[in-house]
Amino acid sequence: xxxxxxxxxxxxxxxxxxxxxxxxxxxxxxxxxxxxxxxxxxxxxxxxxxxxxxxxxxxxxxxxxxxxxxxxxxxxxxxxxxxxxxxxxxxxxxxxxxxxxxxxxxxxxxxxxxxxxxxxxxxxxxxxxxxxxxxxxxxxxxxxxxxxxxxxxxxxxxxxxxxxxxxxx
Amino acid sequence: xxxxxxxxxxxxxxxxxxxxxxxxxxxxxxxxxxxxxxxxxxxxxxxxxxxxxxxxxxxxxxxxxxxxxxxxxxxxxxxxxxxxxxxxxxxxxxxxxxxxxxxxxxxxxxxxxxxxxxxxxxxxxxxxxxxxxxxxxxxxxxxxxxxxxxxxxxxxxxxxxxxxxxxxx
DNA sequence: CTTGGAAAGTCAACAAGGCTGACATAAAAT
DNA sequence: ATTTTATGTCAGCCTTGTTGACTTTCCAAG
Numbered sequence: 001x002x003x004x005x006x007x008x009x010x011x012x013x014x015x016x017x018x019x020x021x022x023x024x025x026x027x028x029x030x031x032x033x034x035x036x037x038x039x040x041x042x043x044x045x046x047x048x049x050x051x052x053x054x055x056x057x058x059x060x061x062x063x064x065x066x067x068x069x070x071x072x073x074x075x076x077x078x079x080x081x082x083x084x085x086x087x088x089x090x091x092x093x094x095x096x097x098x099x100x101x102x103x104x105x106x107x108x109x110x111x112x113x114x115x116x117x118x119x120x121x122x123x124x125x126x127x128x129x130x131x132x133x134x135x136x137x138x139x140x141x142x143x144x145x146x147x148x149x150x151x152x153x154x155x156x157x158x159x160x161x162x163x164x165x166x167x168x169x
Numbered sequence: 170x171x172x173x174x175x176x177x178x179x180x181x182x183x184x185x186x187x188x189x190x191x192x193x194x195x196x197x198x199x200x201x202x203x204x205x206x207x208x209x210x211x212x213x214x215x216x217x218x219x220x221x222x223x224x225x226x227x228x229x230x231x232x233x234x235x236x237x238x239x240x241x242x243x244x245x246x247x248x249x250x251x252x253x254x255x256x257x258x259x260x261x262x263x264x265x266x267x268x269x270x271x272x273x274x275x276x277x278x279x280x281x282x283x284x285x286x287x288x289x290x291x292x293x294x295x296x297x298x299x300x301x302x303x304x305x306x307x308x309x310x311x312x313x314x315x316x317x318x319x320x321x322x323x324x325x326x327x328x329x330x331x332x333x334x335x336x337x338x
Numbered sequence: 339c340t341t342g343g344a345a346a347g348t349c350a351a352c353a354a355g356g357c358t359g360a361c362a363t364a365a366a367a368t
Numbered sequence: 369a370t371t372t373t374a375t376g377t378c379a380g381c382c383t384t385g386t387t388g389a390c391t392t393t394c395c396a397a398g
Contacts, residue, residue, distance in 0.1 A: 017303060019292075019296060022299045022300055022303075023292065024315075024334060025299050025303070025311075025314075026205075026227075026292070026295055027231070027330065027333070028315055028318040028319060028322075028330065029202070029205055029318060030224070031318075031322045031323075031326045031330055032198075032318035032319070032321040032322050033198070033202050034245065034323065034326065035321045035322045035326070050353095050354055050355070051354090051355085052354080052355060052356090055199070058196075058199075062192070062196070067374080067375095068375065068376090077355085077356070077357090078356075078357065078358080079374090079375070079376080080356090080358085080376090080377080080378095081355065081356055083375085083376065083377075084355075085355085087376090087377095100374095103366070103373095103374085104364075105363095105364065105366070105373065105374045105375065106375080107374085123188075123192065123195070126195055127188060127192070129321060130191045130194050130195060131186055131191055133317050133320035133321040134186060134191075134317065136316075136320040137313065137316035137317045137319075137320050138313075138316070140309070140313055141313030141314075141316040141317050142194075142313065142317060143310070143313060144306065144307075144309055144310030144311065144312060144313025144314050144316075145194070145310075145313050145314045145316075145318070146193075146197055147305075147307070147313075147314075148201075148302050148303065148306040148310050148311060148313075148314035149197040149198060149200075149201035149314070150197060150306075151302035151303075151305040152201040152204045152205055152299070152302040153197075153200045153201050153203070153204045154200075154203065154204045154207060157200045157203065158200070161196065161197065161200055164196070219382090219383055219384070220383090220384085221383075221384060221385090236345085236346095237345080237346065238344095238345070238346085246385070246386090247385075247386065247387085248345095248346075248347080249347090249348085249349095249385090249386080249387085250384065250385055250386075252346085252347065252348080254383095254384085256347090256348095269345095272344095272345080272394080272395070273393075273394065273395085274344070274345040274393060274394055274395075275345065275346080276345085276347095
């Protein structure tokens with residue numbers, strides 16, 4: 001492999017990180033992300049939705065009943081941007097927006113059956129690729145993959161991610 | 170399904186991949202990519218460029234003298250889309266577009282000094298985050314990270330990526 | 339030499355999905 | 369009663385992607 005470390009073997013050599021090795025990592029990230037979104041993108045196109053809809057659907061599925069504000073900060077977009085997407089999803093009957101019981105200003109978001117069906121279609125495709133990649137790389141690689149990804153996140157998102165990791169499953 | 174192979178060795182029975190675990194991987198990818206692009210995005214904004222410019226600059230740096238057509242297929246966009254970006258880069262004196270010697274229809278792309286300077290600024294920032302993530306995760310994790318990323322790429326891009334890996338450094 | 343086709347560039351029009359700013363409403367908090 | 373918060377909405381702008389049509393340049397095959 002391309003590890004320029006030289007002296008040591010058995011993975012230790014990778015601590016010696018040249019700019020070139022880091023550049024390879026950057027490029028790998030770029031290409032992999034393209035692959036990562038390719039399958040859902042194809043499905044979304046046939047439904048006349050975009051990546052923005054996918055992201056909203058994903059996180060509503062992940063955390064049913066979350067408020068618009070929470071979704072906003074997780075996605076990192078403006079409310080105007082999210083609202084455009086959310087409105088079409090509600091109009092098309094994929095998402096249910098319910099007024100809060102305690103605080104009636106809040107809207108809590110849920111997937112309808114139809115929404116859950118699309119979510120399944122999308123994540124099935126994405127999981128298939130992820131599963132194939134995991135299998136090709138092996139269990140040790142998977143653990144490393146997740147560690148590096150977590151370390152690359154912005155602290156706020158990492159905190160959210162780790163929180164969801166504990167509660168979620 | 171995903172081969173429940175893992176009689177847990179080393180504590181990691183990660184071969185047993187539940188849909189929930191895969192979903193976590195998907196989410197990690199999403200959040201990590203956000204972090205990955207955050208620093209360059211900030212720099213680009215101050216130069217009035219976008220991510221598209223960054224990508225062009227990156228690959229021209231990587232493979233000086235590549236043709237527009239090659240760049241096109243690496244980036245995976247239309248020539249009209251690329252041309253808009255490329256034109257501003259040439260106009261602003263960051264990229265040099267030279268008519269081919271053998272085939273004068275082709276344009277070979279090079280970074281000027283000014284272009285190389287911006288490339289350095291961008292990739293320094295991106296490498297800093299990558300380096301920090303690598304250091305936090307450790308050498309074994311880095312190897313796994315790269316393996317999974319490669320496995321996630323579309324075959325064409327994986328071939329290109331591996332080719333550049335050999336020649337590049 | 340002529341011509342077909344590839345490589346590149348350009349113009350126009352359009353869409354998705356970001357953004358900002360301004361403003362409206364209802365409900366909670368003070 | 370007033371202010372703040374959560375949400376929604378209108379209008380307009382930017383980047384970056386798309387398609388389609390057309391031109392210019394130039395290699396290569398007839």
